[in-house]
Amino acid sequence: MTRILDVVGLEGGYGTVQILYGVDLHVNEAEFVTIIGPNGCGKSTFLKVLFGLATHYGGSVFHAGEEVSGWRTDRLVERGISYVPQVDNVFPSLSVYENLQMGGIKLPTNVLNSRIDRAFDMFPGISQRKNDLAASLSGGERQMLAISRALISDPTFLLLDEPTAALSPIFQQQIISGIESLRDDGISILLVEQNARLSLARSDRGYIFVSGKIVHTGDAKEMLDNPKIGEYFLGFQE
Ligand SMILES: Nc1ncnc2c1ncn2[C@@H]1O[C@H](COP(=O)(O)OP(=O)(O)O)[C@@H](O)[C@H]1O
């Protein structure tokens, strides 16, 4: 099986502040992998290091078999990697349509328009709001817009940081179902989630981070049924 992502002994952080200590993690092609763990344990930092937005100190990152450790974000996007940040993931003062255009400013107009249409097909709710300012969207619509924007570059590998945080259960289900359908279309998914049960129920495998290290990994369904993992859930759910 081809690994879209293979991380070996990753050390990383911000400037001189080390947050990640020897992380080993992989994502197979068209696999849906979830990272869970308590607040402040380095989940967002891990995604940022992978996407060239935080400092890579050591260890290796391979994408589709090629080492990309420490690469700049624009080169990672060219390779087919995209990222939905946890916060500030839309431009509030631009319309929904303009936000999507910003996701593909280098694309020819016909390509850009067909990708925007595809995004609207995936999340019809934001299609109806296309001329409204992103600031006027609900939390759920905003996440749908952020995911749609990340898809405009036509990625084969998508990193998502807590896309269901602070949403109503209906929006949470819509977002997770949308992510699952992306995986079914062949896009590999690495998701960070606070809603551990919700995301593990739809994932192939999971990882638990604590204090910048992986403390457990396994099949997602087995993790859900594992009473020891339940102890972790209780610590940071709801
Ligand atoms: N820009 C930054 N500079 C320095 N430290 C940061 C920065 N962003 C986050 N941190 C610290 O990194 C640690 C891990 O944060 P984060 O990766 O956001 O955790 P999580 O996503 O698991 O909640 C926290 O102690 C946080 O305070």
Ligand SMILES: [Mg+2]
């Ligand atoms: Mg985070």
